[in-house]
Amino acid sequence: MNKMTTQEYNQICIRVCEISRKAGKYISDQLAQVNPSEIEQKGHHNYVTYVDKSAEILIVNDLRELLPNSGFIAEENTAGHESQKFKWIIDPLDGTTNFIHKVPLFCVSIALMEGDEIVVGVVYEVNLDECFYAWKGGKAMLNKNEIFVSPIQDFDNSLLATGFPYYDYGKLEEYVFVFKHFMKHTAGLRRLGSAAADLAYVACGRFEGFYEYGLNSWDVAAGAFIVQMAGGVVTDFSGGNEYLFGREIIAGNPYAHPEMRIVFEELFGRVSNKD
Numbered sequence: 647m648n649k650m651t652t653q654e655y656n657q658i659c660i661r662v663c664e665i666s667r668k669a670g671k672y673i674s675d676q677l678a679q680v681n682p683s684e685i686e687q688k689g690h691h692n693y694v695t696y697v698d699k700s701a702e703i704l705i706v707n708d709l710r711e712l713l714p715n716s717g718f719i720a721e722e723n724t725a726g727h728e729s730q731k732f733k734w735i736i737d738p739l740d741g742t743t744n745f746i747h748k749v750p751l752f753c754v755s756i757a758l759m760e761g762d763e764i765v766v767g768v769v770y771e772v773n774l775d776e777c778f779y780a781w782k783g784g785k786a787m788l789n790k791n792e793i794f795v796s797p798i799q800d801f802d803n804s805l806l807a808t809g810f811p812y813y814d815y816g817k818l819e820e821y822v823f824v825f826k827h828f829m830k831h832t833a834g835l836r837r838l839g840s841a842a843a844d845l846a847y848v849a850c851g852r853f854e855g856f857y858e859y860g861l862n863s864w865d866v867a868a869g870a871f872i873v874q875m876a877g878g879v880v881t882d883f884s885g886g887n888e889y890l891f892g893r894e895i896i897a898g899n900p901y902a903h904p905e906m907r908i909v910f911e912e913l914f915g916r917v918s919n920k921d
Contacts, residue, residue, distance in 0.1 A: 649760065652783030658712065658758065659766045659781040665708045666754040666770035666777060669701045673739055674772050676700075677748065695742065698722055702738035705756065709734050713758075721864045733759045737864035741840035755842040757867035764890075767871035769846040778846040778872050786876035788850050795878040795899035796851035804854035804902045807836045807844040811860045820914045821859065827909055841895075845869025848897050849876040855898030855906050859883070863890050870897060879903040883910045 650658075676697045702722045709716065717730035721737050734756060739745060741752030750773040758766035765782040778793070780786040786793050798804055806828055811818065828835055836853070838844055842865065844856045849872040867890060870880045880897045882888045885907050889895040896906050 650765070652781070655765055655781040656784055659768065659779050659784070661712050662709075662756050662758070662766060662768045663770070663777050663779050665705060665712070666756055666768050668708070669705050669738060669754045670770050670772040672704060673697055673701055673745070673752070673754070677745070680746065695739075695746065697745070698739045698742055701754070702736060705736055705738055705754070706734075709736075709756070716758075719759075719863055721862070731761060735759060735764075735864050735867040737842060740842040740865060741838075744839045749839065751838055751840055751843055753840050753842040753846070755864065755868045757871060759867070764867055764871040767868035767875075769842045769868050769872060771840075771843055771846065776846075778849060778869075780849075780872045780875035784875070786849055786872050788846075793850040793876050795849060795873065795876050796854045796902075798854055798899065799901040801854075801902060801905040802831060803833050804905075805833045805836065805852075806902070806906075807838060807847065807853045807856040809839070809841055809844065809858040809861070810837060817859055817914075824857075824909060824913050827913060841865040842869045845873055845897055848878060848899070849873045851899075855896070855902040857883075857896045857906060857910075859894040861893055861895060866890065866895055870895065873897045881907065883914055885911075 680695050680697060699722050702720055706718060713732055716732040716734055719733055719735045737755040739752055740755050745752045752772055754770040756768045757764050768779040770777045776788060778788050841858060841861055846869050847853045848856050873880055878897060878899055880889055882892045883894045898906055
């Protein structure tokens with residue numbers, strides 16, 4: 647199969663938005679139904695419910711119909727990991743802990759990878775009915791309105807988002823050291839509990855930047871692509887391109903990202919009592 651046209655990417659993106667909304671409605675409908683006996687632990691502080699699994703099955707079935715013979719990288723592994731030219735990277739419910747506790751912020755995240763390149767990204771935040779999306783050769787959008795990263799240039803006035811590690815504490819000291827620096831030198835930090843939402847909020851200018859380590863590809867694939875299409879910059883901690891599978895990410899507008907990169911270059915991995 648030849649590479650798709652911009653129009654074809656757009657058509658797929660529109661359909662993925664519909665699929666995300668359908669999954670989001672199912673998730674919302676189940677919010678009052680989940681009880682503690684139905685919550686499983688995949689690992690330390692890593693929770694999953696029947697809603698995660700059922701939503702993923704719904705999404706996978708619809709995506710198979712949309713793009714036959716495509717492969718899947720999905721959090722709950724309901725579809726296997728077929729090696730194909732086109733692969734879907736799916737998090738059916740990003741923010742499961744929020745969902746379990748009925749904290750109203752969790753997302754459906756779906757990205758399409760063609761070869762080694764993300765070409766479509768959709769993040770649907772269920773509670774506010776906000777669908778963020780982008781396609782190769784096109785624009786970054788929120789509910790049919792074009793979005794852009796924040797224009798704020800002053801890092802001291804920048805609002806950042808991050809996430810806290812819940813099982814990988816190998817870099818915790820470095821993380822806290824960087825966190826302390828950002829507390830002193832920005833307008834503040836927020837922790838929403840959904841990396842997909844964090845990235846979507848960077849894309850539409852609500853945050854100037856986002857960083858985290860220990861994430862998987864399904865946490866960041868769609869959101870990172872939307873940030874880039876909205877005019878932002880996304881890298882790993884070293885400034886490279888291994889953020890998708892390298893389990894570390896910095897995303898920001900063109901002014902905040904370089905400042906964040908400098909902090910990581912100078913401070914991350916070097917724990918000190920001075921700052």
